[in-house]
Amino acid sequence: MPKKLNHITKKSEKFLEKYLNTASPTGFETAGQKVWLDYIKPYVDDYFVDTYGSAVGVINPKADYKVVIEAHADEISWFVHYITDQGFIYLRRNGGSDHQIAPSKRVNIHTDKGIIKAVFGWPAIHTRLGGAKEQPPKTDNIFLDCGCSSKGEVEKLGIHVGCVVTYEDEFMILNKKYYVGRALDNRMGGFMIAEVARLLKENKDKLPFGLYITNAVQEEIGLRGAQMIAETIQPNVAIVTDVCHDTNTPMIKKIVEGDLSAGKGPVLTYGPAVQNNLLKTIINTAEKNKIPFQRLAASRSTGTDTDAFAYSNKGVASALISLPLRYMHTTVEMTAKDDVNAVIDLIYKTLKDLKSGEDFKYIK
Numbered sequence: 252m253p254k255k256l257n258h259i260t261k262k263s264e265k266f267l268e269k270y271l272n273t274a275s276p277t278g279f280e281t282a283g284q285k286v287w288l289d290y291i292k293p294y295v296d297d298y299f300v301d302t303y304g305s306a307v308g309v310i311n312p313k314a315d316y317k318v319v320i321e322a323h324a325d326e327i328s329w330f331v332h333y334i335t336d337q338g339f340i341y342l343r344r345n346g347g348s349d350h351q352i353a354p355s356k357r358v359n360i361h362t363d364k365g366i367i368k369a370v371f372g373w374p375a376i377h378t379r380l381g382g383a384k385e386q387p388p389k390t391d392n393i394f395l396d397c398g399c400s401s402k403g404e405v406e407k408l409g410i411h412v413g414c415v416v417t418y419e420d421e422f423m424i425l426n427k428k429y430y431v432g433r434a435l436d437n438r439m440g441g442f443m444i445a446e447v448a449r450l451l452k453e454n455k456d457k458l459p460f461g462l463y464i465t466n467a468v469q470e471e472i473g474l475r476g477a478q479m480i481a482e483t484i485q486p487n488v489a490i491v492t493d494v495c496h497d498t499n500t501p502m503i504k505k506i507v508e509g510d511l512s513a514g515k516g517p518v519l520t521y522g523p524a525v526q527n528n529l530l531k532t533i534i535n536t537a538e539k540n541k542i543p544f545q546r547l548a549a550s551r552s553t554g555t556d557t558d559a560f561a562y563s564n565k566g567v568a569s570a571l572i573s574l575p576l577r578y579m580h581t582t583v584e585m586t587a588k589d590d591v592n593a594v595i596d597l598i599y600k601t602l603k604d605l606k607s608g609e610d611f612k613y614i615k
Contacts, residue, residue, distance in 0.1 A: 322440025346471030522549030
């Protein structure tokens with residue numbers, strides 16, 4: 252049994268709490284990116300932010316050979332779509348927001364006048380029983396109530412069509428073993444790559460290549476931030492980290508989703524976008540260092556920023572290291588601290604095993 256790792260310090264856990272609690276909805280990631288950049292600046296030689304907000308810290312910026320470690324910064328959210336004459340607000344998804352969890356949730360409506368509080372209203376159970384068939388929550392019947400009695404009153408608060416809405420739920424640690432909160436998908440990835448940068452700095456490691464610690468925007472609506480930043484950096488190698496499903500909770504079919512479990516280590520994906528020789532390098536690093544890992548088979552695509560990097564710039568050797576997550580796209584996303592440590596360790600040690608100019612082509 253390998254010794255348990257603990258790369259996470261009290262200071263870095265405080266950063267994680269602040270980062271997860273800072274809203275970073277798709278298309279409006281600025282506040283979260285500022286928190287992330289402030290944390291990594293001491294550990295990098297340079298940094299930059301692109302037109303749409305993807306943030307990159309760079310170690311060895313003058314090196315010709317470029318390696319990316321990447322996560323995405325955005326979280327699912329809602330847009331104000333329609334305000335009724337009675338002051339109720341209907342919404343449109345921004346990313347893959349789950350309509351079934353919405354009723355009775357507290358939310359923040361982001362306006363130019365600041366945060367306006369509201370709730371997802373829902374008819375009381377007494378009014379739903381008997382008679383007509385009970386309606387489930389759907390995107391066309393869930394609504395916000397911000398305590399107003401008219402459209403004009405809503406608009407005076409600064410709320411208008413296009414305002415973004417995020418859930419209020421915040422970070423917590425469950426049973427000393429699990430991180431819980433909204434937007435662990437995928438700000439846990441941003442946290443883990445930031446911790447890799449910290450370890451490299453504190454351990455005074457010298458890399459023979461340029462390292463681009465990349466926190467991309469707009470993954471939740473089609474990998475858009477990764478598409479843009481891949482063209483900007485033009486890397487030779489990309490190691491992407493995201494989340495995948497812990498399939499050992501109730502109501503999930505392992506025949507469909509695979510057999511993956513929180514607490515059993517990082518998940519390495521096989522699929523067309525994953526460059527096999529780079530994947531073998533990562534597996535060798537894991538086995539050499541006794542880092543436990545799990546395996547997942549993708550189909551046509553991984554559904555992550557790996558796809559955007561792999562097929563950019565005439566092809567970039569790319570791989571995916573995932574963090575098992577329970578209850579994805581809810582406000583109680585949950586991941587094991589041991590897995591977080593193991594992903595940090597695997598990325599860190601893989602970077603130390605990589606060589607500048609390494610050729611991952613299939614045929615040599």
